[in-house]
Amino acid sequence: MQTGILSYGVALPKYRIxxxxxxxxxxxxxxxxxxxxxxxxxxxxxxxxxxxTLAVAAARTALERSGLVPEKIGAVFLGSxxxxxxxxxxxxxxxxxxGLPSSAxxxxxxxxxxxxxxxxxxxxxxxxxxxVEYALVVAADTLNRHTQxxxxxxxxxxxxxxxxxxxxxxxxxxxxxxxxxxHDQNDYFRTEGERFIQPGAGFYGWVANWGLLDxxxxxxxxxxxxxxxxxxxxxxxxVPQKTGVRPLMTMGKLELDMMQVLPYVLTAQIGDCGxxxxxxxxxxxxxxxxxxxxxxxxxxxxxxxSDAWSLVxxxxxxxxxxxNGLVIQLLEDKxxxxxxxxxxxxxxxxxxxxxxxxxY
Amino acid sequence: MSTIKEVMMSLPSIFKPEKAKGWNRVILFxxxxxxxxxxxxxxxxxxxxxxxxxxxxxxxTISGNSEYIVQMFTGEVPPMKLVNAKLLKMQGPMMDSIAFxxxxxxPKKG
Numbered sequence: 511m512q513t514g515i516l517s518y519g520v521a522l523p524k525y526r527i528x529x530x531x532x533x534x535x536x537x538x539x540x541x542x543x544x545x546x547x548x549x550x551x552x553x554x555x556x557x558x559x560x561x562x563t564l565a566v567a568a569a570r571t572a573l574e575r576s577g578l579v580p581e582k583i584g585a586v587f588l589g590s591x592x593x594x595x596x597x598x599x600x601x602x603x604x605x606x607x608x609g610l611p612s613s614a615x616x617x618x619x620x621x622x623x624x625x626x627x628x629x630x631x632x633x634x635x636x637x638x639x640x641x642v643e644y645a646l647v648v649a650a651d652t653l654n655r656h657t658q659x660x661x662x663x664x665x666x667x668x669x670x671x672x673x674x675x676x677x678x679x680x681x682x683x684x685x686x687x688x689x690x691x692x693h694d695q696n697d698y699f700r701t702e703g704e705r706f707i708q709p710g711a712g713f714y715g716w717v718a719n720w721g722l723l724d725x726x727x728x729x730x731x732x733x734x735x736x737x738x739x740x741x742x743x744x745x746x747x748x749v750p751q752k753t754g755v756r757p758l759m760t761m762g763k764l765e766l767d768m769m770q771v772l773p774y775v776l777t778a779q780i781g782d783c784g785x786x787x788x789x790x791x792x793x794x795x796x797x798x799x800x801x802x803x804x805x806x807x808x809x810x811x812x813x814x815x816s817d818a819w820s821l822v823x824x825x826x827x828x829x830x831x832x833x834n835g836l837v838i839q840l841l842e843d844k845x846x847x848x849x850x851x852x853x854x855x856x857x858x859x860x861x862x863x864x865x866x867x868x869x870y
Numbered sequence: 871m872s873t874i875k876e877v878m879m880s881l882p883s884i885f886k887p888e889k890a891k892g893w894n895r896v897i898l899f900x901x902x903x904x905x906x907x908x909x910x911x912x913x914x915x916x917x918x919x920x921x922x923x924x925x926x927x928x929x930x931t932i933s934g935n936s937e938y939i940v941q942m943f944t945g946e947v948p949p950m951k952l953v954n955a956k957l958l959k960m961q962g963p964m965m966d967s968i969a970f971x972x973x974x975x976x977p978k979k980g
Binding site: 544545546547548549550754757758768769772773774775777778794795797798836837838 | 889890891892893894929961962963964965966967968969972
């Protein structure tokens with residue numbers, strides 16, 4: 511393939527809450543699970559943050575790093591399972607907010623936590639076919655706003671956005687191959703009209719990850735078969751990371767080495783960023799990768815499906831490596847809040863409609 | 871047998887920096903046993919440094935007897951064997967505990 515990643519950008523909410531702060535309110539899980547599941551902190555949305563604001567922030571960084579003029583972008587895809595709109599495209603808001611051309615093919619793409627990965631490959635197909643020259647793809651989610659207080663997912667439900675500019679010229683990492691696997695298997699879901707995500711099979715224990723291995727293993731094996739590569743040909747992998755259990759399950763069943771996977775798992779630092787989760791891990795890897803390194807991505811979306819893909823870093827990565835806005839810097843740039851503030855910011859409190867105007 | 875100070879001070883020389891790119895952590899060794907002591911290991915930007923005492927807030931705390939740490943880093947006993955036997959305890963995200971064990975060129979004893 512000639513298509514690859516020209517640039518990327520990341521946006522994370524600055525506000526964070528410690529799992530222990532949530533536990534103080536609910537006491538609904540043994541605290542021994544925190545270390546076992548690598549649960550520590552998770553993102554809290556700011557009062558005016560949502561999937562779109564995070565997506566636009568990440569996209570701004572990616573576009574700036576690409577050096578492209580906006581008119582060059584021929585497709586704008588937003589991969590998210592928590593669009594602010596149930597009906598209506600959110601990607602069109604991005605087009606306006608970023609000053610992108612109206613001639614760009616713009617749409618939302620939803621496949622749960624792998625929405626961004628799938629959007630990236632759809633855009634790559636358009637570029638590879640010569641239908642567009644460059645595309646902007648954003649993986650963004652706000653699982654925290656869509657998680658009910660008292661549900662154990664609350665300990666990890668987080669938010670974030672990772673944007674990629676794709677094209678053929680000037681890639682820092684070239685896409686190499688992909689495989690996918692999907693069939694209906696219901697774990698996490700929201701039905702029409704619901705705000706909060708339902709767990710189909712609980713939160714911890716083997717059953718909570720029902721569906722993961724049924725998809726990740728065939729997708730991963732298909733990638734190795736299609737490309738003729740083995741796990742040893744990869745330097746690093748970005749994998750599903752709802753909790754620390756999923757990377758271990760993925761790693762074990764696909765026979766990946768622990769040091770190819772575990773240093774790039776960010777669950778303990780930021781929680782489960784949904785569609786941005788594995789992509790955030792990929793961005794973290796790219797922040798420190800070297801030219802020639804082959805990186806694997808294995809993403810998983812509830813419902814369920816998995817995309818497995820490979821990319822190879824080019825010499826351009828060394829020349830255009832970002833110096834600011836690294837994932838590790840964004841993770842450390844944080845303001846800790848308490849449970850009540852989290853509830854207020856994530857709009858989970860019953861509120862007066864006059865809360866900002868009843869000072870008389 | 872090496873002393874705990876010798877072992878702790880040797881950590882930067884057996885550290886695998888290529889495995890720790892982007893893995894910045896503070897690890898506290900809170901040790902009892904033959905040589906009770908505290909040591910702070912900082913891994914930052916691919917460099918490992920060690921200070922005596924609890925000098926920073928850790929993300930991962932390793933506790934147990936000092937002689938087990940000596941045995942672990944000199945290759946006398948595999949790290950996971952010590953952890954599984956509950957001779958060493960790691961407190962912090964499991965991801966960090968496992969990743970930590972892969973950061974060292976521990977000599978292999980026949």
